[in-house]
Amino acid sequence: MDKDFFAIIEYTAQKGIQPVIFTDGATMMRDLAFIKRVKDLGASVVPKCDSLYDNEYQNWVVGDETGRYFYERNEVIELLIDEGFNKIEMDGTTRLGFDMVISRGNLSEVADTLTFCRQNNLWIVFSFYLPAGRSGSKEFEKYKWLVPSEEEKTQLRRTIEKIDRNCFGFVHPVLNNFVTMPCVERLQIYGDGRVSPCPGNETCIGHIQTDSIGDLSKKILVDFPGHNPECFEGHCLYRPRIKEDN
Template identity: 35%
Template structure:
């Protein structure tokens, strides 16, 4: 352990105490072992918002289901989740969450009910507006910004189908950093994250991206394709999927960097590389009210318009005491 590295007081699920100021985990995913094991519907995904998006990513995991839940229905879902013990809602949207007319109302409602909102965003549509992001800070929102590449403009623009996304996104990233979304705290968390889908085309950038994030207290999600949405279609180009040897090499590089330079000792997980999946302890709610276990397991368990979330949750046979932190759906799909 490096002598000058301060650690969090809290021990996190599968991580223990973490170094402060390196973006080891994002705010909203900072659960202790006890919180994860003993909770019910702790950390969930909610596609509450409209299915419009300015980008056209070939790996988008949504099916662009029409989101027709009303604001009152969304609020009711949040109140039901609160009763079930939910602490965090990941707003992934059927499209870009921030452009929905009800977005700020929903963020405010979560905040008032002590539920942490995490927003997955392409960033360039709304996050450059200072008044808008002041509202997000007021509601204690964590932002997960899309990032296929921090360094390769051609690849980033090609993958999202936009000629100028790279420069706009990087400008937004700097703007969010300037406004302290990545400010360090005593918990060891950060309110700013990057979401990087790792492929054969950008695998050489992973270590450089992790180093950038460590230096700037930004959490980085390093994920492989999730076998759902466009990825499970027959015409999806699977040639970009990483080989198992690639994955092993990347994980070893990250572990080596983190342990030697930052004193961050952790396992490797198939979900988000160096942190375990805690969404496994929740559900996935679609914009039409359907409820499934996860985006990677789309079997519908019920619909919030016909059944209470408590009744739907009770259908799930889940022993979290045996959960290892890895994504069971990526494992099954890609043979990991």
């Protein structure tokens, strides 16, 4: 863990920015005192979730040969719920959720995972593999069989729309990535300080130590106008568009 972990979260929250912690959920988060400190600082938590129901698939994704990861991660989700991270906040939001990367290994769990999240007030987005980063690399070729077909993605979007509308009275646009909500990300800072428009576009447009965020934002809008929030509809700019109308 970064030695400045809590200082970073505290600083972020003080600046009026919502800290969101993406975590494996099976190491530091198993410590109740740690969880309580995260809660007191106002951070939201996103435990890794490739499967809530299939321990073999989940452990395979994280490369855990001991077989323990799945159960430990599930314990952490329970702890976070016990500590009230999923309680409805004053502004109607929640501080617990999942960003689930959809593959042929977990497609069949989408309906149950969505229902679990809706019933327990967790937010949920369903991401498809990115044509960049690790899933855009040559190494990923051998895992291509995991990538759902366009038909499977279309079916998945329909399933989500139907469950949300019929079971929870929640009608929302169906997006080509995330499905349940629009993309709101703009400006990605790598660990070494390089900046790119977002995870799907790795073009380096500057450096966080030498360029101001204002200047970097302007450069993104000039070089990649599709990111302009005034005309951006929330569909991923780098994944194939869905063919059907929303």
